[in-house]
Amino acid sequence: MALDKIGIAKRIAQELKDGFFVNLGIGIPTLVANYIPKGIDVEFQSENGVLGMGPFPFEGEEDADLINAGKQTITTLPGASFFDSALSFGMIRGQHVDLTILGAMEVAENGDIANWKIPGKMVKGMGGAMDLVASAENIIVAMMHVNKAGESKILKKCTLPLTGVGCVKKVVTELAVLEITPKGFKLLERAPGVSVEHIIASTEATLIIDGEIPEMKID
Amino acid sequence: MINKKVNTVQEALQGIENGMTLMLGGFGLCGIPENSIAELVQKETQNLTCISNNAGVDNFGLGLLLQKKQIKKMISSYVGENAEFERQMLSGELEVDLIPQGTLAERCRAAQAGIPAFFTPAGYGTEVSEGKEAREFNGKMHIMELAFNADFAIIKAWKGDTAGNLIFKGTARNFNPCMAGAAKITIAEVEELVEAGTLDPNQIHIPGIFVQRIFQGEQYEKRIEQRTTRKKD
Numbered sequence: 058m059a060l061d062k063i064g065i066a067k068r069i070a071q072e073l074k075d076g077f078f079v080n081l082g083i084g085i086p087t088l089v090a091n092y093i094p095k096g097i098d099v100e101f102q103s104e105n106g107v108l109g110m111g112p113f114p115f116e117g118e119e120d121a122d123l124i125n126a127g128k129q130t131i132t133t134l135p136g137a138s139f140f141d142s143a144l145s146f147g148m149i150r151g152q153h154v155d156l157t158i159l160g161a162m163e164v165a166e167n168g169d170i171a172n173w174k175i176p177g178k179m180v181k182g183m184g185g186a187m188d189l190v191a192s193a194e195n196i197i198v199a200m201m202h203v204n205k206a207g208e209s210k211i212l213k214k215c216t217l218p219l220t221g222v223g224c225v226k227k228v229v230t231e232l233a234v235l236e237i238t239p240k241g242f243k244l245l246e247r248a249p250g251v252s253v254e255h256i257i258a259s260t261e262a263t264l265i266i267d268g269e270i271p272e273m274k275i276d
Numbered sequence: 277m278i279n280k281k282v283n284t285v286q287e288a289l290q291g292i293e294n295g296m297t298l299m300l301g302g303f304g305l306c307g308i309p310e311n312s313i314a315e316l317v318q319k320e321t322q323n324l325t326c327i328s329n330n331a332g333v334d335n336f337g338l339g340l341l342l343q344k345k346q347i348k349k350m351i352s353s354y355v356g357e358n359a360e361f362e363r364q365m366l367s368g369e370l371e372v373d374l375i376p377q378g379t380l381a382e383r384c385r386a387a388q389a390g391i392p393a394f395f396t397p398a399g400y401g402t403e404v405s406e407g408k409e410a411r412e413f414n415g416k417m418h419i420m421e422l423a424f425n426a427d428f429a430i431i432k433a434w435k436g437d438t439a440g441n442l443i444f445k446g447t448a449r450n451f452n453p454c455m456a457g458a459a460k461i462t463i464a465e466v467e468e469l470v471e472a473g474t475l476d477p478n479q480i481h482i483p484g485i486f487v488q489r490i491f492q493g494e495q496y497e498k499r500i501e502q503r504t505t506r507k508k509d
Binding site: 103104105106107112113114115116117118119120121122123124125126127128129130131139140141142143145146149150169180181182183184185186187188191192218219220221222223 | 384385397401404445
């Protein structure tokens with residue numbers, strides 16, 4: 058069965074490593090913070106100027122001066138710090154942030170990503186996404202494999218305006234875990250109960266399939 | 277001590293005229309100069325170019341200036357959550373320059389620091405890089421971005437003193453320190469204005485040299501855009 062958004066977040070959380078500084082995008086990536094594997098320490102950076110982001114505040118304890126990049130009220134954890142936007146993006150461009158997890162509308166087999174604009178329909182802006190994808194060494198995309206019309210979002214070439222070129226390393230969808238290799242998308246894992254044939258049929262790009270494809274292990 | 281204190285928002289905003297370029301601090305509705313924005317609405321200043329990460333929401337922040345059609349052009353990184361903005365942009369009434377958030381911050385900082393231009397990898401290979409000089413450094417492509425050139429920077433801090441020294445709180449800091457001193461004149465509004473000598477120099481985030489005028493805002497609504505909470509177990 059295809060994963061739900063929580064399942065995708067849980068699978069991505071398995072990619073977190075002890076000592077990582079991580080930037081989480083809006084949407085599914087935000088959920089990843091709820092499933093940090095036991096026994097490791099990671100710290101979340103939000104590009105509006107906080108390191109050491111904690112969970113949402115208890116009701117009545119919201120602080121208008123303490124939000125994340127999604128403009129949601131948050132808290133901080135011991136060891137947290139605040140800083141201005143220039144320093145924040147210095148952290149990002151300077152590759153001090155180890156992992157960026159973000160959503161996408163399209164990803165292509167050369168690692169291109171599009172997630173900020175649908176010409177004529179939706180123009181909200183790129184926010185920090187272009188800075189993040191241009192600089193992060195390790196980018197994981199959390200996305201749905203197909204759009205609402207059933208069309209694949211895993212493509213040979215992006216059709217929407219790009220956010221960054223040749224930058225995505227790994228994609229986790231409701232159907233599969235894909236790695237972007239110099240030869241294109243390599244199928245690493247499939248969602249529990251989802252067949253390789255179903256994944257191929259849902260993917261516009263050509264998939265590299267090497268031997269038996271294991272199922273994702275989701276608790 | 278050079279005294280930067282002015283008594284009213286009207287006095288602070290003197291000299292802002294139609295057609296000028298303003299930098300305004302804040303991220304979403306967090307850390308925005310509420311009192312100055314309200315006064316700009318009162319002043320009915322027209323044809324403004326506003327450099328600000330976001331454009332407020334429909335009835336708060338820069339959304340108030342948009343409603344009155346006082347803004348000619350917005351330079352921002354993200355403009356969701358604002359229906360009137362979207363309408364004006366799609367109808368062509370409003371010019372919009374969307375730029376990467378880190379580039380926006382650095383173009384402010386560059387203006388503050390006397391750096392006319394810099395290279396960044398952000399936006400290379402996208403429509404953001406169209407018409408810009410591209411160069412390879414250390415095997416990676418970068419594009420040249422220019423420092424902003426603004427008439428006024430209007431920023432908001434938590435505490436300030438009469439020398440113009442500023443302290444920010446939480447994530448209300450965001451773009452405010454980057455814009456201090458990044459325009460010809462910087463106006464700081466603060467929640468609490470104290471006499472010079474009261475604040476610990478060790479704790480100052482932005483030295484008063486970057487600030488020409490400082491005043492204490494009359495009131496702060498500090499609206500929350502997305503109130504997210506959890507329940508106590």
